Amino acid sequence: MNYRFQNLLGAPYRGGNAVVTNNTLLISPVGNRISVTDLIKSRTLTLPCHASSNIARIAASPDGLFLLAVDDKSRCLFINLHRRVVLHRISFKKPVGAIKFSPDGTLIAVGVGKLLQIWRSPGFKKEFFPFELIRTFADCDDKVTVLNWSPDSNYILAGSKDLTARLFCVKKLSGFNKPYMFLGHRDVIVGVFFGVDKKTNRVSRVYTLSRDGSIFSWSYSGIDGKFDNNAEPPSPGTPEQLPNQSGENEGNGNVKKRKHFDGGDGNLDEESEILLHKGKWELLRKDYFMQSPAKLTACDYHQGLDLVVVGFSNGVFGLYQMPDFICIHLLSISREKITTAVFNDLGNWLTFGCAKLGQLLVWEWKSESYILKQQGHYFDVNCLAYSPDSQLLATGADDNKIKVWTVSSGFCFVTFSEHTNAVTALHFMANNHCLLSASLDGTVRAWDLFRYRNFRTFTTPSSKQFVSLASDQSGEVICAGTLDSFEIFVWSMKTGRLLDVLSGHEGPVHGLMFSPTNATLASSSWDRTVRLWDVFEGKGAVETFSHTHDVLTVVYRPDGKQLACSTLDGQIHFWDPIDGLLMYTIEGRRDISGGRLMTDRRTAANSSSGKCFTTLCYSADGSYILAGGSSKYICMYDIADQVLLRRFQITHNLSLDGVLDFLNSKNMTESGPLNLIDDDNSDAEDGVDKQTRGNLAYDLPGSMPNRGRPIIRTKCLRIAPTGRSWAAATTEGVLVYSVDESFIFDPTDLDLDVTPEAVDVALSEDQPNRALVLSLRLNEDALIKKCILAINPVDIPAVASSVPFRYLQRLIEAFANLLENCPHLELVLRWSQELCKAHGHSIQQNSRNLLPALKSLQKAITRLHQDLADTCSSNEYLLRYLCSTSTKK
Structure with missing residues (x-):
């Protein structure tokens, strides 16, 4: 009953912007959820919190602790990434075109329609009004599309659909009422960035990029701050110049009075004030990416390396060294629009996203190699199949592709695309290394998960559309049900030959499954029947269960x-396949x-x-x-x-x-x-x-x-x-x-003397069996693991035989959890061996109840075995060398 949402597979990216935090964590929206990918450990997880509609914009705090997510309905979530919980919520009145944290993390800039709003960032404490609106700028004539902060968090660059970029000062200063405007573009602004002089570590340049593929470089002149007070402003809307330094115009608002605004805790440095909004900005050069008729759809800038990355609507991306506009790379990664492009903190990795293909790429531009390459299914997923050890999950979809995912990491490691029509059914063979798939293209294919190839294809004399698939326990016989001819085809796995054609259904065969205990095949059809077939004896249909409505699917216990x-009437019928009797009926409409x-x-x-x-x-x-x-x-x-x-x-x-x-x-x-x-x-x-x-x-x-x-x-x-x-x-x-992962407190046989203190006392008195039983009665995960690790390996046989059978399932589950996070493989294997010796007969009689726990333990042992095998095979020669040197000594 305690199932909770864990992960979302099959759609790594669906639109919106991606961000990279802590240099290695890639955060991207997936529909109305958020996916976090660890690029070093190759793991992905989906946050349990969700928005009310598809997420359009996200922004991460500089320390990587908080995340802002804004959906299509302008509702915003303030999320603690480490705890994976929503701290605060706020709704904006207009669509949000851009949102970004300031470099110091104290402020948030939001482009709400034509307005630029500055909000104070909430903290950890609970507040009635966590978001505080500091300032609102209403100078843009159209929707704000992009934002960028200066390194000192005092200035903001904003680009909008009115073809201009504007420089705003966050602090309230007298004489600086209107923003500075950067003019000249002929299309919507899609990128605005501050360039920093490496010698002085001050902002000296501004880059503006527009959708028509142009980049303008603006440089500052008059850095020494010597300006004529009577001179004309550099451009319309530029504020008045600084008053003279004698203090004569102190009443008009000098630098001393401008250092604080609204009670803010930040000060404006006089030199940075002169540098950015009191000087003259000049258009240094105009450059063009020459990708017409493609539009520039995504861009990012790295201040430390002075690099610009751009993505276009034709799938081409470019990497340019600024300010000289030198092309380093110009490559094509797809034929669809690149919807996001972003640098990591060090600038060595580039992240690209293509929403239409569900594609997410991380590329190291120096070595020209992929760090991450994930792509989801283009259309809905039709079918699933778990591997027998529960470590792999296969998915098939209408895009004709089969993907195999590692459940623990959430990564797809192989994609099969040989099918020419929608994949409708999947089935893992018992050996865990073979996958079967059925498709509407008229073929059933067998895939080798060692060599990643299609090693056998099952076909019919005339083309059919397969919608169901099954295999017997031995893996010798493959069966597939059809959509058009209402037949069931039977093949030999070893030879690939067609053995038999089972006829009798009068509608599409959408359900097919072999009995787990014998060779009986069950099939369900839209002809309102469930039929049982004896495949090996060739007797045909041996039993028919009739219903009053179309039967949609069938499964065996x-x-x-x-x-x-x-x-079709919303009911679930339960049959006894041996006696042919209807056992239960559930009304589920x-x-x-x-x-x-x-x-x-x-x-x-x-x-x-x-x-x-x-x-x-x-x-x-x-x-x-x-x-x-x-x-x-x-x-x-x-x-x-x-x-x-x-x-x-x-x-x-x-x-x-x-x-x-x-x-x-x-x-x-x-x-x-x-x-x-x-x-x-x-x-x-x-x-x-x-x-x-x-x-x-x-x-x-x-x-x-x-x-x-x-x-x-x-x-x-x-x-x-x-x-x-x-x-x-x-x-x-x-x-x-x-x-x-951690069990909820669910004690069994609880009494007044069953306490955590009693467990510690039993361990201190060298009574390991009593301590283990007490911890199992408390059902505290930490206490059970503590007792297991405290038991001497010599005492394991005696303690294993003294454990009551009713606690055996909980103990096996504890071993499975223990293997996930501890290196004591030999200890757990020894425990498993002794439990099988002591309780083998009872385990065999109650295999149905213990099966989930035993499967979990088997999965954990298999995963560790594979990891050790891979490590040993990759270090085979080193191990031989170490063994030979130790022998010589």
Whole structure:
């Protein structure tokens, strides 16, 4: 029951800007969630907090502790990255075009529509008004698009759609009422940056970049500060010059009076004041990237190296040395628009994102090598499959690709793209090194996960569309169900020959599964039947279970003694496959209902369309079942009592259709819902295609009733063999839910004398078996591990035999957790061996209850074994040398 959201796979990047903190942490938005990738450890995690719609802009504090995330609805989250919690929330009144922390981390600049607002950054303490508005500048004539701070946090450069860049002073100074304007661009400003003189360590240049591919370099003149008070200002809107130094104009506001504003704790240095807004800025040079007709869509500047990186709408990026505008690299990474480009702190890594392809790249420009290369599925994920050891997760989608992910790191390490149509079913073989896939292109393929190649292809005499897949326990027979001919094809795994064709269904065969205990094949079809087949004896259909509605899917319980199938009327039927009797029926229409589409004429409570389960999955012990379908909910049922245990809402993203239960009537017009009326011309202004993602059906003519808004649904559910996690293929991506790392306090056999102090006393009195039993009764994870490590290896056989069987599952789970974070592999293996010797018969009799814990332990041991094998093989010759030298000595 204690499953919580852990990670989001299948969509590393979907739009918005990416940021790099602490030089190695890459933070990027994924829909309405935020993904954090450790570029050194090659791990990615998704924060459990989420916005109300797709995130458009993010900004990280200079120390990498806080994060600001603004969604499409202008709602902002202030997140503590280390704790992964939302500290504060605020809503802006206009769309946010840019947001950025000041270099000292005390202020936040936000471009809200035409306004530039300066807010004081919140801290750790709880406040009634955590965000304090310091200043508002209303000088821009159009939407603010980009922002940048000066190194001393006293000045801000802002570029907008009015083709100008402006220099604002944060402090309130008399005589400086209007910003300095940088003019001359002929398109929207997409980048503004301060250049620092390395000798004086002061701002001496400004770079402005526009969407038409031009970069203007501005230099400051009159650094000595000697200005004529009667001279004309350098450009319209430039403030008055400084008063003379004799103090005669002190009443008009001299430097001493300008050092504080609004009670702020920052001072304006006199020299920096003269340097930036009292001098004359000159246009040093104009340069062009010469990529027409492509538009410049992303850029970044590194002050220390004086480098500029730019990305274009045709997938080309360039790296230039400034101020001489020397091209270092000019390469193409895709054919789609680059939506973000950013340097890391050291400037040796470049991060690029392409929203349309779901692509995220980190490139080291000096060695010209990839640090990270991740790409999600372009369309919705159709199917999932866990490997037998629960370490790998395979996904197949409508983009014809199969991706294999490492569950612990969240990284995709191989992509298979040989299929020419949508991938509809996946299945891991028992040996963990072979993956099967079925596709609408009429082939079933077998993939070798050692050599990463397609080593066998199963075909039929005439082209068919396969939508289901199954393999027997021995891996000798492969079966696939079809969408068009309503048949089941049977192949030999060794020879690849077609063995048999099972006929009898009168509708598409969407469900197929072998019994875990024998060679019986179960199939479900839209012809309202579930059929059992004897594949090896060639007897054909041996049993038929009839239903009153179309059967959508079928699954076996892990022990093979029960069969579950879902029907179009929203019910789940449980059958006894041995006696052919109906055991239970769960009515789930009301449980899965929820969410109203924009085009629905009825409320969510009264709507009858789509209220059914399209995917089912048993738990590892078979006591409960997960069910999902065309809804924002995934339901968990207790089978014996036929009750709903829990409903998981897979998303709160209002950018998707079917999330809201009640629609606001004020958004309804005579022409239909206001959200579906496309009156936005921003894409035509940008000169690039609109970035959309979703199901393949949404991109077909005449099949887009909601104008590209993806409808939330669950297409596939799979529980890991360990039982500690499960994955769901949804419109949002592949959601992975897992139990907590540290157990919630859940004691058993608690008494007054069962306390942590009693455990310590038992350990001090050299009573390891009593201490271990007390810790197991308390069910405190830290105490159990403490007792395990405190037991002498010589005493392990005696202690293992004295542990009561009812605590055995908890002890095995503790061993699995212990292996994740400690180096005591031999100790755990010794414990496992002694537990099998002492309780082998009991474990065998209660294998169903102990299976999830045993699978978790096996997964942890297998992972360590692979790590050690890789380390030893890579250091084989070094180990031989060390052994030979030790022998000689």
